[in-house]
Amino acid sequence: DHWFTEYHDLPEIYSWFEDLAAAHPQYLTVNSSIGKTYHNTDIMAIRITDKSDPQRKIKVYFQCLMHAREWISGPICMYIARHFANPDPETKELLKQIELIIVPVANPDGYHLTWREYPKYRLWRKNTAPTPNPDCDGVDLNRNFDAHWSLVGSSDDPCSILYHGREPGSELEVQAITSFIHSIAPVSASIDFHSYSQAILFPPAWTDKDPGNTASMEYISGWMAYHASQAGVRYGSQSMHSLYFAAGTFPDWMLEQGGGEEDSHCAPVAFTVELRPQDTPDGGSVGFMVPTEQILATCEEMMPAVMKFSHLVVDEF
Ligand code: 0X9
């Protein structure tokens, strides 16, 4: 497990997934580029399922590193992929029924910047595309989705870390992700991994109105929080809007447009997981700089929640 004792830069992550797929071709398929960023960087996706079993799969989408500085969200996508690439009997059964789709680095330009300009840009959040203001680059991808875009909790100032971009879906990363998800529709469920505050969050983020399946998302996130907390580090569960309102976020887009089938009897469920550490009022938290000694433990405590999530999705859809 030495891989999870360090963080890894973009090229290392991409070649790790290529190697994993090459070693487990019966389960994994790599799509090296579902689209490119402004700086011409590929956005990678991995698909994992039991290819020998012909039944129609329930599709589950995982995404990491949309926010560049949230380094701890990178390892969890790799840990999930490795777990399903080397399935135990329980996981093997699951792979007959579901297909995992993983975008391990949703914001590759931003993430690479946190490495290339270390430590100056270690806390960069946005992508690195130019904006109308030549002095300030970058759009917050989690405010750029076409879901009540710009209405609340985002900024039209390109210098803000919450800058929502010129228009809904203006960013190439957002375009790549949304058209990829449409191309594999229907997608039943998603988890977008972020940090930090140790919480399983469910949409909507932009309003407090019930989208219709709040009860089922509340149920699933409650179970996930329970399982994630078993190793001793406590995870909570709550609605996104109970923290603060935000428009243009990925889970709101997923809920409203990510399912892909207008007439589908079940709306998709979508979650944001905020990993370690806990937010502390005294400001004593390590914040986005989770020590390398905690990478493996963070993945290990979250994996049972991901398994429970997968089983519940199979039961529900
Ligand atoms: O604000 C975000 O985009 C996410 N949090 S983060 O600290 N990783 O940036 C999602 C927060 C959950 N959404 C709302 N509270 N509305």
Ligand code: ZN
């Ligand atoms: Zn984030």
